[in-house]
Each structure stands twice: as C-alpha cells, then as structure tokens.
Amino acid sequence: MSKILVVSGHPDYKSSMANRAILDEFHRLVPAADIVYLDAEYPDFNIDVEREQCRLVEADTVVFDFPFWWYSAPSLMHRYFEQVLAHGFAYGSTGTALHGKKVIFSFTAGAPEAAYTPEGYQHYTMEQFIPQFRALSNLCGLDWQEPVCSFGMMLLNPDDKAAAERFYSEAKDHAQRLAAAVAK
Numbered sequence: 001m002s003k004i005l006v007v008s009g010h011p012d013y014k015s016s017m018a019n020r021a022i023l024d025e026f027h028r029l030v031p032a033a034d035i036v037y038l039d040a041e042y043p044d045f046n047i048d049v050e051r052e053q054c055r056l057v058e059a060d061t062v063v064f065d066f067p068f069w070w071y072s073a074p075s076l077m078h079r080y081f082e083q084v085l086a087h088g089f090a091y092g093s094t095g096t097a098l099h100g101k102k103v104i105f106s107f108t109a110g111a112p113e114a115a116y117t118p119e120g121y122q123h124y125t126m127e128q129f130i131p132q133f134r135a136l137s138n139l140c141g142l143d144w145q146e147p148v149c150s151f152g153m154m155l156l157n158p159d160d161k162a163a164a165e166r167f168y169s170e171a172k173d174h175a176q177r178l179a180a181a182v183a184k
C-alpha cells in the first residue's frame with residue numbers, strides 16, 4: 001500500500017480553524033496517512049532534519065499543508081523546505097532521495113477567489129503564485145500533482161451560523177478533494 005505523509009506547516013495548529021478542520025477530516029477519510037505537525041514537534045523551529053528526511057524517504061506521497069501567508073507558505077513550512085530539502089538529499093547530483101514521489105500542496109487562502117483575479121484586490125490569480133512551489137518540486141524530482149486550495153477560509157464571526165456552516169462545508173470539501181488526490 002502506498003504510504004502517505006502529510007507535513008502540517010501551520011505555525012499554530014491549535015488556533016487554526018481551517019487547516020485543523022481540513023486535516024481532522026482528511027485523517028478520518030485516510031486513517032493510514034501519517035500526519036506530522038511541525039509546530040507541535042518543533043515549537044522552537046529546531047527541526048530534526050535527519051528524522052524528517054527519513055519520514056520523506058519512507059513516503060510515496062507527500063502532502064504539504066499550510067495556510068497561505070503573505071502569498072506563500074508560513075515561515076515554519078519554509079524553514080522545513082530550507083533545512084530538510086537539503087543539497088545532496090533532495091537536489092544536486094547525488095540528491096535523488098525524493099525522485100518520483102508524488103507531491104501535493106494543500107493550502108487555504110483567507111481572501112475570496114474573486115480577489116485572486118486581475119480586477120480583484122489581490123491583482124494576481126492564484127495560478128501566478130504557484131510556480132514557486134512547482135519549481136521547488138521540480139528541482140527535487142518530485143512528481144507534481146494539482147494543488148488543493150480553498151479560498152475565503154477565514155471565519156471572522158463563528159457565531160454567524162450560516163457563515164460557519166459554509167466554512168466547515170468548504171473545509172470538508174477540501175479534505176475530500178485531498179483524499180481523492182492522494183488516492184489517484
């Protein structure tokens with residue numbers, strides 16, 4: 001059976017609403033997946049590189065899950081990329097450890113989808129932010145899969161029942177799309 005590793009790069013998973021709802025539901029749908037919560041394991045950002053590299057080596061499919069922050073991944077996820085995806089391991093002439101493994105970027109944006117248009121307040125489409133993740137994957141020889149992304153994932157007033165219902169249904173849908181993507 002193919003081994004699925006989810007790396008959660010949320011810097012404060014306990015306070016997360018969207019990614020927590022997504023990964024909790026994803027875990028219910030795909031109980032065999034291993035989920036590593038970087039903020040819980042490395043609260044001081046001191047990532048155990050060897051341990052994380054071993055986890056990657058054992059996996060067939062890798063999911064990087066995080067909230068979209070400042071048009072990219074949060075610093076904890078980035079630090080993981082910087083340290084774990086090291087030269088000689090993930091790239092370079094002898095860095096072939098990740099070759100052929102499937103990779104899925106799973107992330108949530110707070111702004112609505114309409115904002116991610118040339119006319120919208122973000123001015124750029126989400127597709128225009130994705131090449132940074134795709135380039136990282138390409139360099140590491142990872143087998144790029146379509147990212148799973150959700151928009152408008154900020155529940156400003158949890159007492160607003162209709163908004164909360166929409167939010168959690170969106171999170172559930174994201175988890176289902178992610179489960180379908182890892183099963184491909």
Ligand SMILES: Cc1cc2nc3c(=O)[nH]c(=O)nc-3n(C[C@H](O)[C@H](O)[C@H](O)COP(=O)(O)O)c2cc1C
Pocket residue numbers: 010015016017018019020067068069070071072108109110111112153154
């Ligand atoms: C520091 C910070 C930066 C953010 N940057 C963006 C951004 O660039 N684009 C966007 O759509 N939302 C942005 N947001 C909103 C988050 O994407 C949103 O709160 C998150 O996806 C919700 O997930 P969570 O409940 O798991 O934290 C940002 C939020 C924070 C706190």
